[in-house]
Amino acid sequence: MTTATITARGLVKRYGQVEALRGLDLEVPQGTVLALLGPNGAGKTTAVRILTTLLRPDGGSASVAGADVLHAPEEVRRRIGLSGQSAAVDENLTGAENLEMIGRLYGFRRRRAVDRARELLAGFDLADAGDRPAKTYSGGMHRRLDLACALVAEPPVVVLDEPTTGLDPRSRLQMWEVIQGLVRAGTTLLLTTQYLEEADRLADDIVVIDHGRAIAQGTADQLKAQVGGERIELVIADAADRPAARAALAAVAAGDEVHHGSTERSLSVAVREGARSLRVVLDRLEADGVAVLDVGLRRPTLDDVFLTLTGRTAEEEAEPAGGTASRDGRGRHAQERDAVPARPDVTPEVTR
Amino acid sequence: MSTLTRTVADTQVVAKRNLIKIVRVPEILVAVLISPIMFVLLFAYVFGGAIDPGEGVSYREFLIPGIFAQTVVFGATFTGAGIAEDMQKGIIDRFRSLPMSQSAVLAGRTLSDVVYNVLSLAIMALTGLVVGWRVRGSLLDAAAAFALLLVFAYAVSWIMALVGVLVPSVEVINNASFIVIMPLTFVSNAFVPLESFPSALRVFVEWNPVSTLTQACRELFGNTNPAAAASDAWSMQNPALYTLICVALILVVFAPLAIARYRQTSR
Numbered sequence A: 001m002t003t004a005t006i007t008a009r010g011l012v013k014r015y016g017q018v019e020a021l022r023g024l025d026l027e028v029p030q031g032t033v034l035a036l037l038g039p040n041g042a043g044k045t046t047a048v049r050i051l052t053t054l055l056r057p058d059g060g061s062a063s064v065a066g067a068d069v070l071h072a073p074e075e076v077r078r079r080i081g082l083s084g085q086s087a088a089v090d091e092n093l094t095g096a097e098n099l100e101m102i103g104r105l106y107g108f109r110r111r112r113a114v115d116r117a118r119e120l121l122a123g124f125d126l127a128d129a130g131d132r133p134a135k136t137y138s139g140g141m142h143r144r145l146d147l148a149c150a151l152v153a154e155p156p157v158v159v160l161d162e163p164t165t166g167l168d169p170r171s172r173l174q175m176w177e178v179i180q181g182l183v184r185a186g187t188t189l190l191l192t193t194q195y196l197e198e199a200d201r202l203a204d205d206i207v208v209i210d211h212g213r214a215i216a217q218g219t220a221d222q223l224k225a226q227v228g229g230e231r232i233e234l235v236i237a238d239a240a241d242r243p244a245a246r247a248a249l250a251a252v253a254a255g256d257e258v259h260h261g262s263t264e265r266s267l268s269v270a271v272r273e274g275a276r277s278l279r280v281v282l283d284r285l286e287a288d289g290v291a292v293l294d295v296g297l298r299r300p301t302l303d304d305v306f307l308t309l310t311g312r313t314a315e316e317e318a319e320p321a322g323g324t325a326s327r328d329g330r331g332r333h334a335q336e337r338d339a340v341p342a343r344p345d346v347t348p349e350v351t352r
Numbered sequence B: 001m002s003t004l005t006r007t008v009a010d011t012q013v014v015a016k017r018n019l020i021k022i023v024r025v026p027e028i029l030v031a032v033l034i035s036p037i038m039f040v041l042l043f044a045y046v047f048g049g050a051i052d053p054g055e056g057v058s059y060r061e062f063l064i065p066g067i068f069a070q071t072v073v074f075g076a077t078f079t080g081a082g083i084a085e086d087m088q089k090g091i092i093d094r095f096r097s098l099p100m101s102q103s104a105v106l107a108g109r110t111l112s113d114v115v116y117n118v119l120s121l122a123i124m125a126l127t128g129l130v131v132g133w134r135v136r137g138s139l140l141d142a143a144a145a146f147a148l149l150l151v152f153a154y155a156v157s158w159i160m161a162l163v164g165v166l167v168p169s170v171e172v173i174n175n176a177s178f179i180v181i182m183p184l185t186f187v188s189n190a191f192v193p194l195e196s197f198p199s200a201l202r203v204f205v206e207w208n209p210v211s212t213l214t215q216a217c218r219e220l221f222g223n224t225n226p227a228a229a230a231s232d233a234w235s236m237q238n239p240a241l242y243t244l245i246c247v248a249l250i251l252v253v254f255a256p257l258a259i260a261r262y263r264q265t266s267r
């Protein structure tokens, strides 16, 4: 039997009218990785701040590595490492000085703090920049330094709030590798993200949250199965061919649903066999003489999870939550989601 | 480690972090040190002749201890601004998520600001000596005067620490502190002899710790005006003792308040 290293029960947090968390339960067994997946304003940061003793919940309870977040915050702090959504490093200190300071604040002797700092700088590809003030670091370097700061005392539990948001693809890969190294070393990890792909890559278990509540939980595969895996999206030249097109898609459907697109001529369906299914569909359309305008295979995104789970897209969802517009990084997130390859607009309406 | 040794150790670490900033951003230091020089020169040369403190003592001699007192009190604004600035930054979340002594975040700031005050006192003393200020008492007494200035400044920096936690905006702090510090320093005997205040204000002036601090320094430096009428208020009769009592009171009230408030914010 494993001991649950992070447990949260019925977490509630209100900011005036806004209910940031509305009874969130979480369970991260020892040595596993849980991803908290949700759009802007879902409550991810709020949950992270409560679990790391930075914020007091209005209701519910939580414990980390056996220590109660409300009653033994000091104990919790001894056992966690946190890398928050915005980097928490001192810009005027060098990378090495930041890490040494944190080591000293953990009660390390000077020698040990210095050695640990060097070790982490080397491990995070920051050795060359270690003696430069952090304000000269790039976004990716900041992120890595921040994560290194979280790991100074080799905590058994690590919490990462959107560790790769704002990073370019190369830095993101680098960050993923670092995180996977942590996981191999047996660290219990809670991370938040807006990207299913990231959760997929890093997490054993995923909790999808929306409006402060878990709306789905499972492994990446289970969630994808719920969403329907990859989708074929098809635009036909002539609306009259629609029944034939639908039949062709239904033949390879993973579930039993063919979605209507925003126009008479667009359709989409979740498929199980990806490229193979695509070929089957194309062959059949050709045989039936259906003229195809556009066709593509697309992997499920957070949007699809949302579409399936809530009948709305994540973007539609994020906006009315309100109040977050001025919070940092928000514009950036939105931009990044827009960078996901465009697809024909699929309405949630379902045909059988 | 006991809580106290832990707090002391963490306070030093935080203070060191604040001091590194002086090295990395020397412009701050220049700004902090130029204003005391300006004050000394302005008062010495612009107002020097306009205000007559009485027979037997030059206005400059009378003035310099007042400028010392005023500058270290104003220096506390720096503490408030530093804390306010930290409160807006991610580094505070880092500190809060560490198993460190949380009071060390504020204690480290008030400690590192003592260094600023030491530097500004040194530079003001030098400027003063250049324009004709002299230490007429013993060196030991002069050292005691500087110590009293530093201790008082330390206490005031805890008041501003509380303000810094309450009002986490540097601009607001800079303005708000003027509202408090201007009356304290100007309605005191720092620049104007006690006799020239209307009697309604005189009680305030006599019991204003900035006055007693200034008075104590004048006595310890030997810059008093023998011709001026001595005040018979107890505070002015025992200025050093009264100032130290104020220091103790301020620390006992404001340090716990600031720390408690710091622990509560954003929790």
Ligand SMILES: Nc1ncnc2c1ncn2[C@@H]1O[C@H](COP(=O)(O)OP(=O)(O)OP(=O)(O)O)[C@@H](O)[C@H]1O
Binding pocket: A015, A018, A019, A020, A038, A039, A040, A041, A042, A043, A044, A045, A046, A047, A085, A194, A321, A322, A323, A324, A330, A333
């Ligand atoms: N200090 C605050 N004051 C008022 N409202 C807040 C505060 N912090 C968060 N909220 C609100 O709580 C809700 C959840 O915010 P939270 O930061 O937890 O979301 P998130 O999932 O981390 O979003 P993002 O992806 O943008 O980081 C939002 O509606 C937000 O506006």
Ligand SMILES: [Mg+2]
Binding pocket: A044, A045, A046, A085, A161
């Ligand atoms: Mg967030």
